[in-house]
Amino acid sequence: MVAIRADGLEKSYGSVDALSGMRFSVSRGELFGFLGPNGAGKTTTIRVLTGQIVPDRGTATVLETDPVAEPIETRRRVGILPEQESPPSFLTPREYFEFVGKVRDLDSDRVTSRVETWADRLGFRSKLDTLHTDLSRGQQQKVMITQAFLHEPDVVFIDEPLANLDPLVQEQVKRFLVAYADDGNAVFVSTHNIDVAADVCTRVGIVADGRLVAERDLADGAEDGDSLLETFLTHVDDVDPRDVPAQMTGQP
Amino acid sequence: MSRRVDWTVFVALFREEWRLHAELFGGRRFLLFPGLLAALSASAAVGLDATGTTPGEFVAGLHVFALVFGLYSGTAGFAGSDMLENVFGRLTLLLSSSTTLPLSRRRLLGTFLVKDALYYGGLFVLPMAVGIVPLVGASATAPLVVAELWLSLFLAFVAGMVVTVAAIALRTRGVPGWAIVAAAVLVAVAVWTTGGTRVLWHGLVSYDGSVGSAVVLAVSAVAVGSLALAGYDPSYSRPSRTASDRFARLEDALPTDEGGLIAKTLLDLARSSGGVVKPFVSAGILLALVAFLVGVVDSITGIEPSPGIFFGGVLGLTAFTTYNWLTQFDSVEEYLAYPVTVEAVFDAKRTAFVLVGAPTMAVPYLVAVVAFDATRLDALVGAFLLAGYSLYYYGLTVYVAGFSPNEFLFDAIRFGAFTVGVAVALVPTLIVGFVVVPPSAPVAAALGCAGLVFGGVGLALSSRAGPRWGRRYRSGRAESA
Structure with missing residues (x-):
């Protein structure tokens, strides 16, 4: 069952074309990797699909809602982990989760129990009463991951999920994302980290110049061929790093 | 740091400041701002003159603005307050380069403040001074009057900056914020009650005074600024703060x-x-x-x-x-x-x-x-x-x-x-x-x-x-x- 569908999305900022006919779909149970270099249109796509901005052309559907016509309903149903650094908030994580629960109209007891679970899972229980602005970037990322899953959404949009996390927590988050998709939810992961995409995603869409230029099925049993890195380089850049002169790579 | 490095850093900071404003405020449209300030200042001069306000009062008002603007600008170089971290923290690359390059943070901040003084002194304080032209007329001496007024306003602006810098330096040495505010209030009350306001005012508005008073103000500003920078603790960082849960109760x-x-x-x-x-x-x-x-x-x-x-x-x-x-x-x-x-x-x-x-x-x-x-x-x-x-x-x-x-x-x-x-x-x-x-x-x-x-x-x-x-x-x- 399709959970996310983008059909011919176009979006320009002045003379810059951020999206030029973005088209793809993601089904429930998929962990879809949205892979592309900086400036390829990944964040703009997420912002359109979550109703934060409207496209110039094209249509989108997320969990049977139209993010252009009913952005609040779309955002009510999905979880969002934005990439941008938040301004300093002087709420503690405990208060911040209360705020998120209030905004999302969640029962306060359920919020408390889920926060406890996530605080243990990601290891920030001792920081629950520290002001968010005084947390390290890694701890702030843990808080933001938690808020994205607090209402147990059927679809989650995640921009660079492992940013600033230590290797141990990265592994925990990766395992959690795989299990979350296995439970029948759709997980949309935007990243420029090829290793992360290859490690956890069931399918990967490669983005360049504001559109999807290739797709790779990475689920168990999918046909082996070129590595994801090779596929990525083939579609994203004409320059193959293996062609770079030896003196630039430091190799003999 | 050598003088050559100082100069390189100064030029880079100056360029970054310009690009920051140009990016934030609509590209070269930012260039209109000094012109608008000059027009506002001149309009105020004409309007106040028509209502019987003397040129001396107008000049006094400009000095108050310059002083307050200096007090505010002094915080920018330190990017220490929560607001400034929000506004500038993600935008100024060079200010944080002492963590990645062999640059002294104290000296970098000193250079930053000198840059701020000259940048704002040129783009903002100078247009304020130009406002006096309608009162003196388009005579041959008008540029000289503007230059004198600018110098006087610039000194008031710098005085405001160094006061703020000194307060922040004290803060990094562990002096509580409330103690600094209390001391400032006490000094203000003491000056007011002892009739020192007029003396202080004449010291600040060197436009009306002698060259000697301007020199005293300039030397004092440089001395206080240097002392503040020497006293500033670059390693100061606020300990992480905790708080009890107040959100639900407040809501x-x-x-x-x-x-x-x-x-x-x-x-x-x-x-x-x-x-x-x-x-x-x-x-x-x-x-x-x-x-x-x-x-x-x-x-x-x-x-x-x-x-x-x-x-x-x-x-x-x-x-x-x-x-x-x-x-x-x-x-x-x-x-x-x-x-x-x-x-x-x-x-x-x-x-x-x-x-x-x-x-x-x-x-x-x-x-x-x-x-x-x-x-x-x-x-x-x-x-x-x-x-x-x-x-x-x-x-x-x-x-x-x-x-x-x-x-x-x-x-x-x-x-x-x-x-x-x-x-x-x-x-x-x-x-x-x-x-x-x-x-x-x-x-x-x-x-x-x-x-x-x-x-x-x-x-x-x-x-x-x-x-x-x-x-x-x-x-x-x-x-x-």
Whole structure:
């Protein structure tokens, strides 16, 4: 069952074309990797699909809602982990989760129990009463991951999920994302980290110049061929790093 | 660091400052801002001259502005306050380069402050000085007069900067913020009660004094600035802070708070540097400045305005600073991750503004009407004006600048629109306040109506601001607006 569908999305900022006919779909149970270099249109796509901005052309559907016509309903149903650094908030994580629960109209007891679970899972229980602005970037990322899953959404949009996390927590988050998709939810992961995409995603869409230029099925049993890195380089850049002169790579 | 490195850093910082402003305020449109300042300064000179204000009073007013601007600018180099971390932290690369390059942070900050002094001294203080041209005429000596006034204003500006830098340096040495504020208040009271104001004033306004007083001010500023930099502890960092859970209690206590947006805003304000006292300090500074200018005008011309009308009209301007504080610790983009509309975020800010702004304006207003012995009718009309005009100034700010009043302050077109909007209400009110003392019943009724009308306009503007900026954010145009 399709959970996310983008059909011919176009979006320009002045003379810059951020999206030029973005088209793809993601089904429930998929962990879809949205892979592309900086400036390829990944964040703009997420912002359109979550109703934060409207496209110039094209249509989108997320969990049977139209993010252009009913952005609040779309955002009510999905979880969002934005990439941008938040301004300093002087709420503690405990208060911040209360705020998120209030905004999302969640029962306060359920919020408390889920926060406890996530605080243990990601290891920030001792920081629950520290002001968010005084947390390290890694701890702030843990808080933001938690808020994205607090209402147990059927679809989650995640921009660079492992940013600033230590290797141990990265592994925990990766395992959690795989299990979350296995439970029948759709997980949309935007990243420029090829290793992360290859490690956890069931399918990967490669983005360049504001559109999807290739797709790779990475689920168990999918046909082996070129590595994801090779596929990525083939579609994203004409320059193959293996062609770079030896003196630039430091190799003999 | 060698002098060559100092110079390289200085040039890079200067270029970065220019690009920062050009990026934030519509590219080269930022160049219009000094021109607008010069026009405003010249218009004020002509207008005040027509109402009988002497050139000396005009020059005194400019020095007050330069000093206050310097006090504010002094914080920028240290990027130490929560607000400045928010505004500049993600934008200034060079200021943080002492962590990645072999540069002394103390020396880097010193260079940064010198750059700030020259940058703002040229782009902002110089246009202020140009405003005197209509008073001296287009004679051959006019450039010399402008240059002298600029030098005098520049010294006042730098004096303000070094005072702030010294306070921040003390803070990094563990002196509590409240102790610094208390010491400043004590010094101010001591100067006031011992009659030192005039001496201090003559020391600050070197335009009216001798070359010797200017040299003394310059040497003092350099000495205090150098001492402050030497005392500044670059390794200072605030320990991480914890807090008990107050969100739910605050949210329950509010009569209305859909989604907890108001409670979040109020908690952010209360826990950031300076706490809830910040808006009161801003209002207190405005009160002190206006009271000082009223005193100067009274001592020279013998004209004393109706205090209720005068302070009611002027103190409403704190709506801008209060709203600025309420929007420093979040962004619209942050809320777009949740199921809330931009309109709801703006509505929550308006409620927070009323909750914080009402006491912020009421307290200094009451102090003013008591201190200046306003009549009952005058005080009542002033209260109407204060409520109505503050709502109007608030609506104007939100409509013109959206969620970023501080960043858009230096955008020439927005600043021009804001200034005209303020002048439409304020200038006639101030004239009436000076001319009709005390106010007659018809004048009081007319001003009361003006307060109601402008309040209604402010309400309409603030109601339209949410949808207006909501459309901009959804179209993706708000970031570059």
